[in-house]
Structures are given as C-alpha cells and as structure tokens.
Amino acid sequence: MKYEDRIVTAFTGCSVLWAVLGMLAGVYVAAELVWPTIDFGLPGLSFGRLRTLHTTLVLFGFGVSGLIATAFYSVQRTSHVRLFAPGLAWFVFYAWQLTIVLGGVSVMAGWNAGKEYAELEWPFDLAIAVAWVSFGVVFFGTIARRRMEAIYISNWFYGALIIVVAMLHIVNSLAVPATIGKSYSLFAGSQDAIVQWWYGHNAVGFLLTGGFLGMLYYFLPKQAEQPIWSYRLSIVAFWAFVYTYIWAGPHHLHYHSIPEWVQSLGMVMSLILLAPSWATMVNGIMTVSAAAKKLRSDPALKFIVLSLAFYGLATFEGPMLAIKSVNVFSHFTEWTIGHVHSGALGWNALITFGTFYFLVPRLAGTQLYSARMANIHFWLALAGVLLYVLAMWGAGVSQGVLWLSLDELGEVRFSFNDVMAAMKPYYLLRFIGGLLFLAGAVLMAFNLMRTFAGRRTVEIAPPAVPAARGLK
Amino acid sequence: MPVKFSIFSLATVLFRPKAVFDALAVNEPSAAKVFFGFALWIGVLPPLFAYIGTMNFGWRLGVEPVFLPQHMVLAISAAYFAALLLGFLSSAVIARWMAITYDASQSLGRCFALMAIVGAPLAVGSVIHLYPHAFINVLVLVPTLIWSMYLLYRGLPVVLQTGPNRGMLMASALIAYLLVAAVSLLGVTVALWGSGLGPLIGY
Numbered sequence: 001m002k003y004e005d006r007i008v009t010a011f012t013g014c015s016v017l018w019a020v021l022g023m024l025a026g027v028y029v030a031a032e033l034v035w036p037t038i039d040f041g042l043p044g045l046s047f048g049r050l051r052t053l054h055t056t057l058v059l060f061g062f063g064v065s066g067l068i069a070t071a072f073y074s075v076q077r078t079s080h081v082r083l084f085a086p087g088l089a090w091f092v093f094y095a096w097q098l099t100i101v102l103g104g105v106s107v108m109a110g111w112n113a114g115k116e117y118a119e120l121e122w123p124f125d126l127a128i129a130v131a132w133v134s135f136g137v138v139f140f141g142t143i144a145r146r147r148m149e150a151i152y153i154s155n156w157f158y159g160a161l162i163i164v165v166a167m168l169h170i171v172n173s174l175a176v177p178a179t180i181g182k183s184y185s186l187f188a189g190s191q192d193a194i195v196q197w198w199y200g201h202n203a204v205g206f207l208l209t210g211g212f213l214g215m216l217y218y219f220l221p222k223q224a225e226q227p228i229w230s231y232r233l234s235i236v237a238f239w240a241f242v243y244t245y246i247w248a249g250p251h252h253l254h255y256h257s258i259p260e261w262v263q264s265l266g267m268v269m270s271l272i273l274l275a276p277s278w279a280t281m282v283n284g285i286m287t288v289s290a291a292a293k294k295l296r297s298d299p300a301l302k303f304i305v306l307s308l309a310f311y312g313l314a315t316f317e318g319p320m321l322a323i324k325s326v327n328v329f330s331h332f333t334e335w336t337i338g339h340v341h342s343g344a345l346g347w348n349a350l351i352t353f354g355t356f357y358f359l360v361p362r363l364a365g366t367q368l369y370s371a372r373m374a375n376i377h378f379w380l381a382l383a384g385v386l387l388y389v390l391a392m393w394g395a396g397v398s399q400g401v402l403w404l405s406l407d408e409l410g411e412v413r414f415s416f417n418d419v420m421a422a423m424k425p426y427y428l429l430r431f432i433g434g435l436l437f438l439a440g441a442v443l444m445a446f447n448l449m450r451t452f453a454g455r456r457t458v459e460i461a462p463p464a465v466p467a468a469r470g471l472k
Numbered sequence: 473m474p475v476k477f478s479i480f481s482l483a484t485v486l487f488r489p490k491a492v493f494d495a496l497a498v499n500e501p502s503a504a505k506v507f508f509g510f511a512l513w514i515g516v517l518p519p520l521f522a523y524i525g526t527m528n529f530g531w532r533l534g535v536e537p538v539f540l541p542q543h544m545v546l547a548i549s550a551a552y553f554a555a556l557l558l559g560f561l562s563s564a565v566i567a568r569w570m571a572i573t574y575d576a577s578q579s580l581g582r583c584f585a586l587m588a589i590v591g592a593p594l595a596v597g598s599v600i601h602l603y604p605h606a607f608i609n610v611l612v613l614v615p616t617l618i619w620s621m622y623l624l625y626r627g628l629p630v631v632l633q634t635g636p637n638r639g640m641l642m643a644s645a646l647i648a649y650l651l652v653a654a655v656s657l658l659g660v661t662v663a664l665w666g667s668g669l670g671p672l673i674g675y
Contacts (some may be wrong), residue, residue, distance in 0.1 A: 285645055286573065289574060290539060292635065292637035293637060295640055296637055298485070302640075305641060306642045309644055309645070309647050309648035312648040312651070312652060313648065313652055313655060316655065316656075317655045320656070323659070324664055325667075326663055326666075328666060329662040329666065386618075390610060394606055397661070397662065398606050400662060401531075401533065401662075401673065404673035404674060405671055405672065406672050406673060407672075414536075419535065421535075425533070427608065429611075468532020
C-alpha cells in the first residue's frame with residue numbers, strides 16, 4: 001500500500017494557482033487606491049468586491065489548499081500509514097476548489113454576507129462546512145490508524161486547525177436565508193460583532209498561525225535534517241497557544257460598543273499570547289541554527305529562516321497593537337493592513353513557498369528546475385514585503401496623528417478627504433511592493449511547473465514497522 | 473590596518489566598509505572606544521536633524537504642516553536620542569548573546585563595532601529629517617535601510633568570525649530582533665503622543 005500523494009500534488013497545484021490569482025487581485029485593488037478610475041465603472045471590478053475576492057482567494061484558495069496538501073502529506077508520514085478514505089479526500093479536493101471558484105464568482109457578482117473573511121453567502125457556508133468536516137474525517141481517520149504511539153506535534157496543530165475552524169465557521173455563519181444569495185446573521189448588534197471577531201481573530205490564530213505552525217513543525221526539521229530543538233517546548237507552546245488565542249478576539253473591537261471588561265480581557269490575553277508565539281519562534285530558529293551547512297545548497301531553507309523573522313515581528317506587533325493606548329492611534333489606519341501583511345506575506349506566504357520548494361521536487365521525484373530562480377524569488381519576496389510593511393507603517397502612523405489632531409478651538413483639524421489624499425504616495429509604494437511580491441510568486445509557479453513537467457514520480461510505501469504497543 | 477574607531481573615520485566606515493570589516497576581523501576594538509568615540513556621536517545626528525527640521529518646517533504629513541512648541545520638540549528629540557541609544561546597546565548585547573548559538577565571536581567590542589557600522593548609513597541618511605516630510609523620509613530611508621541590511625549580512629560573518637552560512641542565519645535572527653525594535657519604537661512613540669508628549673490630539 002503506497003502513500004496517497006496524488007491528492008497532495010493536486011492541492012499543491014491549486015494552491016500555487018490561487019496564490020498567483022489572489023495576489024494579482026490584491027495588486028489590482030492596491031492600484032485602484034492609487035488610480036481609482038481603473039474599475040472602469042464595472043461593479044465587478046469595484047474595490048469592495050475585488051478586495052473580498054483577494055482575501056477569499058489568498059486565505060481559502062492559496063492558504064487552505066496549501067495547508068490541506070501539507071497536512072495530507074505529513075500525516076501519512078508521521079503515522080506510517082496510507083491516507084484514510086482517499087475517496088473522501090478527493091471529495092474534499094473537488095468540493096473545496098469548486099467552492100473557491102463559484103464563491104469567487106459570487107463575490108464579484110455582489111453576493112456578500114457582510115462579515116469580514118466570511119463574506120461568502122450561506123450556500124457556500126454549507127459547502128465549506130461539509131468539505132471541512134470531511135477533511136477532518138480523513139485526517140483524524142489517518143491518525144486513528146497510525147502505527148506509532150506518539151502523535152507528532154505537527155498533527156496536534158493541524159488537528160487544532162480542523163476542530164477550531166469547524167467550530168468558528170459553523171457558529172459565525174449561522175444565519176437565516178432570505179434568498180439564494182442573501183441571508184441575515186442570527187446574531188445582532190454587539191453580539192454579532194463579538195461573534196464575528198471571535199471568528200475573525202481565531203481564523204488568524206488557528207488557520208494562519210496554528211495551521212502554518214503544523215507546516216513548520218513537519219517541514220522545518222525535514223529540510224534542516226535536524227530534530228526539533230526542544231520537543232517539550234513545542235508541546236508546552238501548543239497548549240498555551242490553544243488556551244490563550246481563543247480569548248484575544250475583542251482587541252478588534254477596542255473603543256466600540258462592547259463591554260469595557262471584554263475589551264480589557266481581549267487586550268490582556270493578546271499580551272500573554274506573545275509567550276507561546278515566541279517560544280515557537282525560538283524553537284524554529286534554534287532548530288535551523290544547527291543546519292547552517294544546508295543553507296547554501298537549499299534555497300527553500302532561506303524562505304523558512306526569513307519567515308521565522310517575520311513570524312517574530314507579526315506576533316510581537318499584534319499584542320502591541322492590542323494595547324488600548326496604542327490601538328487608539330492604529331485602529332482603522334493602514335498600520336493594521338501593514339501588520340496583517342507582515343504576517344500574511346512575511347510568515348504565511350514565505351513558509352508556504354519554502355515548503356513548496358521542498359515538497360514539489362519530492363512529489364515529482366526530481367530536482368528543482370532552477371535553484372537560481374528560487375533565489376531570485378527570495379529577494380523579490382523580501383524586497384516586496386519590506387516595501388509593503390514600511391509604506392503602511394508610514395501611512396498608518398501619519399493617518400493616526402492626522403485623524404486625531406485638533407486645532408486651537410478643539411475641533412478636528414484635517415478633513416477625511418485631505419488625509420486620504422495625503423496617503424497616495426504610500427499607496428503607490430505599497431503597489432510596487434505588492435507587484436514585486438507577485439512577480440516572485442509567478443516565478444515560483446513557473447519554476448514548480450517546469451519541475452513537475454520533468455517528473456519521474458516514484459510512489460513510496462510506508463515503512464514496514466510493527467504497530468506500536470496498544471495500537472492495532 | 474588597525475581601525476581607529478572614531479567619528480573621524482565615519483567616511484571610511486561609509487565608503488570602505490569591507491576594509492573596516494577585514495580590519496575588525498584581526499583587531500578587537502574596545503567596546504567603550506566604539507561607543508564613546510563613534511556610536512554616541514552618530515546617534516546624536518538623527519535627533520539633531522529632526523529637531524532643526526521640525527522647528528523650521530513642522531511635521532509634513534501630506535497636509536498642512538503640524539508645528540509643535542519648542543519645549544515639546546526638544547523633549548521628543550531627547551526621547552528619540554534615548555531610544556536610539558537603547559536600540560544600539562540592546563542590539564549589540566543581543567548579537568553577543570546570539571553569538572553563542574552561531575559559534576561566533578563573543579567579543580562585546582566586535583558586536584558594538586558591527587552594530588555601529590550597520591547603523592552608520594541610517595544615521596547619515598537621517599539628514600533627510602532636516603525636511604520632515606514623512607513620505608520623503610520614507611523614500612530616502614528605505615534604500616538606506618537596504619544598504620544597512622546588506623552591511624549586516626556582509627559584515628557579520630567577517631567581523632564576528634563565523635562561516636558565511638552561520639553568518640546568514642545569525643544575521644536573519646538579528647533582523648527579527650531589529651524589526652521588533654523598529655515596531656516597538658513606533659508603538660512607544662504613539663503611546664507617548666497619547667500621554668501628551670507630541671502634537672495636540674484628542675480622543
């Protein structure tokens with residue numbers, strides 16, 4: 001019985017495709033902020049719809065497809081068994097990709113549930129729930145049939161991703177359908193806001209952080225050919241992370257009409273969160289520090305090293321922005337957008353790129369088509385993300401101080417329009433940063449396609465080890 | 473050639489960094505000399521430029537300039553200087569702490585010298601603070617920052633006597649710290665504005 005790797009290839013291919021299309025949509029909306037008329041008066045190209053398309057494609061197309069690919073790849077190898085219910089796994093693949101395609105079209109057509117990062121309307125919410133639970137059945141079914149006693153740490157993170165995202169998605173999407181393309185949330189007013197950000201921030205927590213930590217914990221030791229620096233620390237950090245993250249959502253609602261104590265609780269839990277986040281960063285950096293020799297020959301490792309630096313930045317900046325006296329300046333400004341992208345581009349995208357540069361040659365049974373191209377991609381990505389983040393820091397801090405500035409009479413000093421117009425040069429810089437990042441992703445797509453075109457796939461069987469004690 | 477690490481060698485540090493790296497690889501400088509002879513002086517430049525620029529032109533954030541009273545600008549410049557010194561000292565100490573992991577030289581003098589070289593282009597680039605237009609400052613300081621990072625990656629393996637691969641890893645780990653230090657500076661700044669040290673704001 002061989003490992004089921006064709007499904008991994010399929011998810012990886014789609015993830016790369018969605019990365020390019022999703023980032024293209026992002027660059028286009030960035031350009032719209034500089035040249036507002038390039039929507040040509042078409043509703044489908046308007047900022048509101050394209051921005052939703054961008055987040056949907058990069059989060060659920062690129063991010064989740066990459067997570068499912070790597071979860072399916074690693075769970076088989078850490079359990080020493082073939083994937084449970086491969087037929088169901090293929091159902092997950094088709095259901096997920098179809099949801100992204102049709103969901104993307106629906107967003108451009110103007111369907112929108114009005115919840116950030118959960119904009120898809122109720123028919124898609126149902127499809128996502130079914131596909132996601134099926135993903136869980138395949139994953140946990142494989143774990144249940146494992147032939148080694150310990151459940152490796154990456155599987156704990158992937159497992160938490162599956163369970164918590166199912167819970168968040170189902171609760172936050174509860175709604176009363178009115179027509180096929182319109183529904184009304186079951187929650188109202190402040191409750192709706194609290195549920196939305198309980199969902200929103202834990203999607204960041206368990207998907208963009210937890211899920212990708214699963215990826216890190218499997219692929220980093222593999223690439224570095226080193227065991228995790230401290231396995232014990234990874235377990236402690238896991239439980240601290242799971243316990244703490246779930247409370248942090250209300251920091252998105254500072255100074256809003258929710259109870260003061262809920263805001264303060266969200267802030268305190270966000271600050272505590274720094275400890276498990278950095279424990280993981282230290283664990284990663286120390287693991288890779290023992291693998292210096294490989295750095296020259298392996299472009300993939302560079303991406304992972306850099307992704308850890310941005311992970312450190314994003315997980316420090318997040319708690320800092322959650323402090324109310326900082327948040328009063330940063331809320332609603334471009335600083336928040338910069339923060340999200342230092343995490344999404346610097347951490348999520350870079351670690352996924354690094355993982356794909358490792359994974360695709362193995363799936364194809366051949367060498368990477370061009371290590372030089374991967375190196376160029378590395379510098380394009382670094383320059384892109386730095387330009388993006390620095391532009392948004394400049395824009396955000398300027399916006400914060402301008403919005404709050406008073407004149408001698410105690411009136412607001414600058415009009416919203418004036419402040420908006422002052423942001424234009426930063427938006428141009430951000431557009432250039434995004435374009436560089438997109439160019440890198442296109443280069444990667446080409447490199448991986450050429451790698452796969454020269455494939456000499458060898459199917460691999462799980463090692464013939466006796467089942468561990470207590471396991472069938 | 474032994475390096476005379478003083479403010480008078482600023483031009484050598486800026487234009488012939490490789491020669492300085494090579495010299496540092498064989499000669500261990502004293503931390504006190506690097507700090508009092510060089511770092512302290514280049515550290516004065518950004519707050520000084522910022523003070524002169526703000527008093528003359530006000531903060532230009534894309535709309536009409538925001539002028540601040542002199543005592544406020546003085547206090548902000550002093551806080552800026554303190555933050556830069558703290559940033560410099562903590563980066564050098566952290567580099568020394570990381571050196572254990574990356575099998576690099578744990579000489580405090582070398583770590584001080586490395587951080588001073590990395591900071592030098594930024595300190596000189598801060599001449600743009602003389603005209604405190606936020607976007608123009610971003611535009612000038614971004615390439616300067618890239619040059620500084622290049623110096624860090626290039627100089628670290630030589631000055632701290634570790635291999636190029638370990639040097640690359642250690643430089644990346646240091647970048648993580650420097651990014652965090654940069655964003656902390658932003659956070660502390662806006663928190664200080666909120667507590668009254670800064671422009672007239674209300675919330």
